[in-house]
Amino acid sequence: MLSKIVRTVTNEFMLFIVVFGLYIIAHGHLTPGGGFQGGAVIVSGVVMLLVAFNSQELKKTLSERVLSIMESTGALIFIALAFAGIGAAFFYNFLVGTPILGRIPATGPNPGDIWTGGVIPLMNLAVGLKVVAGLSAVVLALALFSSGEEMEE
Amino acid sequence: MAALITHSPILIIAIPLLAAFLTLPIGRAGGKARNVLVIASLAFVEFLVIILARDIYLNGIHIYTLGATSPELTLPGGAMVPIRIILEVDAMSIFMGIIWATVSLAAAIYSLSHMARETGQNRFYTLLLLMVAGCFGMIFTGDLFNLFVFLEIASISGAALIAFRTRFADAVEGGFKYIVISAVAGLIFLFGVGLLYAQYNSLNIGFLANAMQYSTLDIIALTLFLMSLTIKTGMVPLHMWYPDSYTVAPANITAMLVITSHACMYAVFRICFSLYGITLDATTVGWIIVIIGLLTMFVGVTMAVFQTDVMRFMSYHAISQMGYMWMGVGVGLAVLGNPEALATYGRDAISGGIFHILNHAMYKPLLFMTAGALFHRTGTRDLNKMGGLGHNMKFTLILYIIGTLSIAGIPPLNGFASKFLIYESVYQFNPVLAVVAMLVSIITLASFTKAFQSAFTGPQLPEYKDVKEVPKPMLIGMGILAAGIIFTSIFPGLIVERIVNPATDALINQAAYVNGIMGGGMP
Amino acid sequence: MEHIPLNFPFLAAALLVGISLYILIFKKNLIKLIMGIAMLAAGVNLFLVSLGFRAGGAAPIYTNVTEGPMVMPVPQALTLTSIVINVAVLALMLTMAIHIYRHTGSLDSEKSRKMKG
Amino acid sequence: MRKVVGLIVLPVVIAFLVSGMLLLIHPFGYPDASDMDDYIIQNAQEETGSNNVVTSVVFDYRGFDTLGEATILFTAVTGVLLLLRTEKRRREGS
Numbered sequence: 014m015l016s017k018i019v020r021t022v023t024n025e026f027m028l029f030i031v032v033f034g035l036y037i038i039a040h041g042h043l044t045p046g047g048g049f050q051g052g053a054v055i056v057s058g059v060v061m062l063l064v065a066f067n068s069q070e071l072k073k074t075l076s077e078r079v080l081s082i083m084e085s086t087g088a089l090i091f092i093a094l095a096f097a098g099i100g101a102a103f104f105y106n107f108l109v110g111t112p113i114l115g116r117i118p119a120t121g122p123n124p125g126d127i128w129t130g131g132v133i134p135l136m137n138l139a140v141g142l143k144v145v146a147g148l149s150a151v152v153l154a155l156a157l158f159s160s161g162e163e164m165e166e
Numbered sequence: 167m168a169a170l171i172t173h174s175p176i177l178i179i180a181i182p183l184l185a186a187f188l189t190l191p192i193g194r195a196g197g198k199a200r201n202v203l204v205i206a207s208l209a210f211v212e213f214l215v216i217i218l219a220r221d222i223y224l225n226g227i228h229i230y231t232l233g234a235t236s237p238e239l240t241l242p243g244g245a246m247v248p249i250r251i252i253l254e255v256d257a258m259s260i261f262m263g264i265i266w267a268t269v270s271l272a273a274a275i276y277s278l279s280h281m282a283r284e285t286g287q288n289r290f291y292t293l294l295l296l297m298v299a300g301c302f303g304m305i306f307t308g309d310l311f312n313l314f315v316f317l318e319i320a321s322i323s324g325a326a327l328i329a330f331r332t333r334f335a336d337a338v339e340g341g342f343k344y345i346v347i348s349a350v351a352g353l354i355f356l357f358g359v360g361l362l363y364a365q366y367n368s369l370n371i372g373f374l375a376n377a378m379q380y381s382t383l384d385i386i387a388l389t390l391f392l393m394s395l396t397i398k399t400g401m402v403p404l405h406m407w408y409p410d411s412y413t414v415a416p417a418n419i420t421a422m423l424v425i426t427s428h429a430c431m432y433a434v435f436r437i438c439f440s441l442y443g444i445t446l447d448a449t450t451v452g453w454i455i456v457i458i459g460l461l462t463m464f465v466g467v468t469m470a471v472f473q474t475d476v477m478r479f480m481s482y483h484a485i486s487q488m489g490y491m492w493m494g495v496g497v498g499l500a501v502l503g504n505p506e507a508l509a510t511y512g513r514d515a516i517s518g519g520i521f522h523i524l525n526h527a528m529y530k531p532l533l534f535m536t537a538g539a540l541f542h543r544t545g546t547r548d549l550n551k552m553g554g555l556g557h558n559m560k561f562t563l564i565l566y567i568i569g570t571l572s573i574a575g576i577p578p579l580n581g582f583a584s585k586f587l588i589y590e591s592v593y594q595f596n597p598v599l600a601v602v603a604m605l606v607s608i609i610t611l612a613s614f615t616k617a618f619q620s621a622f623t624g625p626q627l628p629e630y631k632d633v634k635e636v637p638k639p640m641l642i643g644m645g646i647l648a649a650g651i652i653f654t655s656i657f658p659g660l661i662v663e664r665i666v667n668p669a670t671d672a673l674i675n676q677a678a679y680v681n682g683i684m685g686g687g688m689p
Numbered sequence: 690m691e692h693i694p695l696n697f698p699f700l701a702a703a704l705l706v707g708i709s710l711y712i713l714i715f716k717k718n719l720i721k722l723i724m725g726i727a728m729l730a731a732g733v734n735l736f737l738v739s740l741g742f743r744a745g746g747a748a749p750i751y752t753n754v755t756e757g758p759m760v761m762p763v764p765q766a767l768t769l770t771s772i773v774i775n776v777a778v779l780a781l782m783l784t785m786a787i788h789i790y791r792h793t794g795s796l797d798s799e800k801s802r803k804m805k806g
Numbered sequence: 807m808r809k810v811v812g813l814i815v816l817p818v819v820i821a822f823l824v825s826g827m828l829l830l831i832h833p834f835g836y837p838d839a840s841d842m843d844d845y846i847i848q849n850a851q852e853e854t855g856s857n858n859v860v861t862s863v864v865f866d867y868r869g870f871d872t873l874g875e876a877t878i879l880f881t882a883v884t885g886v887l888l889l890l891r892t893e894k895r896r897r898e899g900s
Binding site (some may be wrong): 078081082085088089092095096098099101102103104105106 | 173176180183184187188190191194230231232233234235236237
């Protein structure tokens with residue numbers, strides 16, 4: 014448990030990291046980035062919290078039950094999106110051309126319109142959720158295991 | 167029903183994945199609901215595999231392009247190279263699929279009671295389902311990088327399951343060795359995939375086989391492929407990790423891990439026959455495989471003779487039985503060049519090797535499960551400490567006898583049928599090989615009777631007086647495999663003609679595999 | 690032979706793989722073994738990424754890009770997958786190393802040789 | 807024994823790789839063939855609707871790899887939490 018100043022600064026700073034991570038996830042289909050990269054940014058924020066507060070403190074907020082539910086929902090959304098295109102084939106991008114997220118960008122260089130990409134932004138969000146929940150559970154479990162207790166509720 | 171058949175290759179992989187993601191939330195609700203989910207999903211996958219197999223035996227190779235407007239569209243308009251990932255299921259892949267579906271169903275039923283008293287069961291079944299999905303992905307995919315991804319899934323879930331009993335030091339040791347070997351093998355395989363991608367700019371096996379010019383880089387890539395995948399099957403120079411890992415895993419996980427090494431062996435055959443085919447100088451590669459198979463057979467059985475730990479004893483036998491398969495298919499590969507020798511004994515050698523995969527995939531998991539049953543009741547794996555268990559554990563005794571007779575190749579049972587097919591064809595190729603193979607089979611029989619004697623017969627030891635028979639699910643799990651062995655023993659001809667020969671022809675016939683990809687283009 | 694100076698990334702990848710094989714064969718400490726595998730993964734990833742480079746190519750993203758050739762996207766996708774796989778493998782290996790240290794009190798793989806035979 | 811095997815195998819493999827890399831592979835920046843990638847670069851925007859061609863390859867053209875990869879991450883997390891579980895409730899039983 015580091016000093017009070019470090020803990021408050023980390024609290025404030027965590028918001029910026031989460032917003033930046035969400036930006037990378039949400040704009041995965043426009044600018045470099047995507048589910049995995051944005052998720053990793055947010056997990057680096059979680060590790061920062063772990064360093065500032067000790068693992069017992071963090072375990073209260075990020076309990077094992079919350080993280081495993083988040084991870085399972087992320088995984089289920091991802092595979093549900095993959096299954097949804099089963100009409101044509103398993104991983105078919107069924108949202109391209111439809112009003113939901115389906116606008117086709119002008120071919121060639123263009124300023125980039127967020128309402129494009131069909132299933133891809135949704136998959137980015139699902140994978141981002143999964144990466145955040147999964148990797149922070151691993152980091153928390155390793156920290157707790159070395160200090161004696163375990164993650165189980 | 168027709169839609170189910172067209173989508174069945176991807177459903178067979180995706181349903182265990184879906185069930186794995188669901189196991190954790192449902193497992194919180196209650197153990198019963200989770201067990202029902204696991205067994206139901208594996209039973210449905212078995213059903214899908216059977217209807218897919220029927221469809222493939224009727225009208226040939228089954229193609230599934232992921233993400234295209236229609237599953238059969240392999241070459242999108244205007245492109246001469248397949249863009250998306252294509253699952254290509256031919257008779258050989260579905261042959262491995264049948265084995266894997268049956269053994270994983272039996273192992274899952276077996277683990278219902280074998281794991282009843284362990285903690286962390288939710289995650290155990292999640293990893294079990296992921297391993298099932300991983301191995302199906304390896305078997306069905308027609309894409310090299312996809313093969314690497316599913317190889318890794320099967321390896322990681324296998325390693326975590328090997329180290330399941332974290333209270334034993336050697337369990338975690340075994341898991342660590344397995345994950346190190348798998349990681350190194352996967353990365354070396356990936357290096358080979360990179361080499362092929364650099365030259366032909368494609369990752370699809372069919373397209374690469376068509377565009378292959380067998381340059382020196384391709385030879386380097388072939389050596390990397392063979393080196394990495396044969397490590398995973400426990401070939402002789404690098405087999406020391408195999409017994410260490412397979413001894414400490416829970417019995418049903420070892421039963422499934424044996425089949426994952428079969429899947430790696432299938433990947434080697436796919437690369438040698440379908441990817442390289444006649445372009446590689448088959449005789450040298452064939453001879454290398456035959457010699458390594460011979461060495462594996464011999465070293466495996468000699469190391470097994472003086473083992474005291476029953477699981478380690480059976481792991482060494484698993485290595486030596488793999489030698490038979492390597493030898494059988496290696497001989498077929500060696501004569502791939504001249505069609506006349508191929509017709510006389512080459513094709514029989516490959517059929518013998520593949521039939522031996524089927525038999526080994528039934529009696530080896532059965533033997534591991536009987537060893538698990540002994541461990542379940544006596545708490546020890548040391549043969550010296552066991553004795554006279556035949557009195558109380560009747561069914562396990564019968565199942566053990568079936569497994570032993572089959573592995574030793576005693577005439578009525580199926581082990582003999584495939585070994586005889588291998589002896590007969592390998593003898594025409596080179597008599598020395600057949601002689602060594604028979605010698606190894608005799609040593610196998612000797613060592614198994616010794617193990618049988620020390621575990622089951624003899625006076626009833628005082629401390630095992632009250633040992634009861636193993637609970638029902640374990641007997642059902644072992645019963646499925648025993649029934650498979652008996653069925654194959656009664657109708658070997660039927661099995662060979664209906665299942666093994668189409669698989670052999672699918673393996674040899676590279677043109678059909680390539681045409682499945684290149685011929686399937688629609689605008 | 691004129692392209693030898695050009696092939697420096699491939700040479701670096703091959704050397705990385707060579708060094709990691711040295712570590713895997715000769716080093717005893719488990720943590721060094723894990724580092725060796727991380728280095729092998731880095732070498733293979735470097736090799737995969739540098740396969741897709743096109744001289745003078747820009748990143749294959751159409752948002753506000755200037756005209757000109759584009760780098761090949763598929764090796765980048767493969768490398769992304771390979772990196773995540775190596776994260777997963779490393780996490781599992783480190784967990785097992787913790788357990789081994791807790792059981793045997795040492796990270797030396799010699800002690801685990803006792804299971805030989 | 808391990809040292810001897812290592813000393814023989816290692817130089818061979820390194821020479822193998824370095825020679826392969828330096829002499830045989832295509833010069834860095836000038837790939838031998840690139841028809842699959844050219845097709846993807848031209849058609850990614852129109853078929854998948856995303857400007858970032860790499861993301862369209864990751865999530866649409868080769869989406870199955872990413873499903874496998876997400877599974878691998880899920881496996882690793884489940885495996886790590888499985889191995890770091892408590893042993894207190896040993897006799898829980900289902």
